[in-house]
Structure formats: structure tokens, C-alpha cells
Amino acid sequence: MPGKRQTKISIEINKRKYTIVGDESESHVRLVGEMVDKKMEEIHQKNRHLDTSNIAVLTAINTMNDYLKMKEEYDELIKLIEEDS
Amino acid sequence: MPGKRQTKISIEINKRKYTIVGDESESHVRLVGEMVDKKMEEIHQKNRHLDTSNIAVLTAINTMNDYLKMKEEYDELIKLIEEDS
Numbered sequence A, B: 001m002p003g004k005r006q007t008k009i010s011i012e013i014n015k016r017k018y019t020i021v022g023d024e025s026e027s028h029v030r031l032v033g034e035m036v037d038k039k040m041e042e043i044h045q046k047n048r049h050l051d052t053s054n055i056a057v058l059t060a061i062n063t064m065n066d067y068l069k070m071k072e073e074y075d076e077l078i079k080l081i082e083e084d085s
Helices: A026-046 A052-084 B026-046 B052-084
Strands: A007-013 A016-022 B007-013 B016-022
Touching: A007 A026, A007 B052, A016 A026, A016 B052, A026 A052, A026 B052, A052 B007, A052 B016, A052 B026, A052 B052, B007 B026, B016 B026, B026 B052
Parallel strands: none
Antiparallel strands: A007 A016, B007 B016
């Protein structure tokens, strides 16, 4: 995007490096990376037979589930505020 | 968990089947699956050289980013409500 500062940050997930380009702060990108890495490790510990690709897909499913639940709660809160005002 | 109804739902992501066991409704699990599948396809379209494993990790990173941003907005809203009351 013209005029918008782009950062290029290298993070390590599952012993592999990924370069993330975007407008997020470095601390935010590092936190995202650490959380994904941790979740992948947890799923790997519970399912030792799975390969990296399957672990990553299950991590994405798990995180999308958390995202949708959080979004539902957020929307519910907005609705309550609107009803109240 | 004893007494809690567990569902076992099969979803297809990136042409591969995943069985999800949990207490979520079938429609919720299907929505999660569709959203992950769509996000993987989008990332694949933008990065044709990446293999499934890397696409899945980038999908997990992308989704975790959305989750954290949504959580920050949610926490901010809670803070505003608390300050207001």
C-alpha cells in the first residue's frame, strides 16, 4: 500500500523460518508466531503420528474455531450495547 | 467429558478429510472448515510455489492474527463498559 509502512519479520514455526510482510508491529507478529508454534506443538504432542501439514491444518481449524467464538461474543456485546443505548 | 455430548464430524480441507471431535454443533464445525479451506485457497492463489504444509502454517498464522486482533477489540470493549458503569 503506498505510504503505509511495511515490516518484514522473520519468525520460526515448527523449526522452519517464515517471513511475514505486513503493517503489524514486530511484537505483534512475534506473539502470533509464538502462539501458532505453541498450538502446533500441543497438537503434535496429542497426535504423534501426524505430519507437519496435518498438524498445521488442525492448528488452523483450532484457531479459526477460537476466532469465530470470539467474534460471536464480540457481536453479542455490540448488540447488548446497542439495545442499551 | 462425561455427560457432555460429543460430536464427530468429517470435514474436507484442501481435498483431504479431517475428523473433528468436540462439543460444537455440526453447522459451527462445517463453517470453521469452510473458512479454513477458503483461506488456504486464497493463500495458495497468491503463493503458487508453496507446498501444502507451508500454506497450512501461513493459514494458521493469518487466522491467529485475526483472532488476536478480535480479542484486543473485545478486551477494549469490556474495558469501556467497565469504565462506563
